[in-house]
Amino acid sequence: xxxxxxxxxxxxxxxxxxxxxxxxxxxxxxxxxxxxxxxxxxxxxxxxxxxxxxxxxxxxxxxxxxxxxxxxxxxxxxxxxxxxxxxxxxxxxxxxxxxxxxxxxxxxxxxxxxxxxxxxxxxxx
Numbered sequence: 180x181x182x183x184x185x186x187x188x189x190x191x192x193x194x195x196x197x198x199x200x201x202x203x204x205x206x207x208x209x210x211x212x213x214x215x216x217x218x219x220x221x222x223x224x225x226x227x228x229x230x231x232x233x234x235x236x237x238x239x240x241x242x243x244x245x246x247x248x249x250x251x252x253x254x255x256x257x258x259x260x261x262x263x264x265x266x267x268x269x270x271x272x273x274x275x276x277x278x279x280x281x282x283x284x285x286x287x288x289x290x291x292x293x294x295x296x297x298x299x300x301x302x303x304x
Contacts, residue, residue, distance in 0.1 A: 181257060184211075184218040189228045193246050194236055211255035219258050220251065222267075226278045229271070244268045263289055276300040 191197060192204035210216035225247060232243045250256065251264050258264065263285045270281035277300070284304035287294050294301055 181217045181219060184220050184224060186224050186227045186231065189220075189224070189247075189250065190231055190236075193228075193232060193238075193243075208250070208253070211250075212253045214254035217255045217257050220256060220264070222260075222264065222282060225251075225264055225267075226282075229268075229278055241272060244272045270304065274300070274304060276304070280304070 187200075188204050188207060191200035192208050195201040207216060211218055229243060229247060232238045232246075233240050248265055248268055251258070251261055251268075263282070266285035266289060267278065267281045270276060270284050271278055274281065274284075276284070280296075280298060280300045281304075283294060283296065283301050286292055288304075296302060
């Protein structure tokens, strides 16, 4: 069975602020890393995780991006759009643009879509 991973599992794993949830989320991620457990991470879940970790917990953006890229690379993450998610995080880091703008840019670049936007960040990527 493939599971949809919720934001709270990612947050508890990376922040570790609740011992019980840290233990459970760590067990999940050990199984995800080795593909014993298969998950899909929705774009919205990745975006929400990034937002909560950088804005609420005020963790350094660079560290959060590295952690999220590591999670995406686990064998048990079966997203067909892994490359797009990875590129999105790279653009957030290197271009210093919002997550959704970076997602539009990544999808445009990697899938050949055009872009319609009034946003200069989207137009210039």
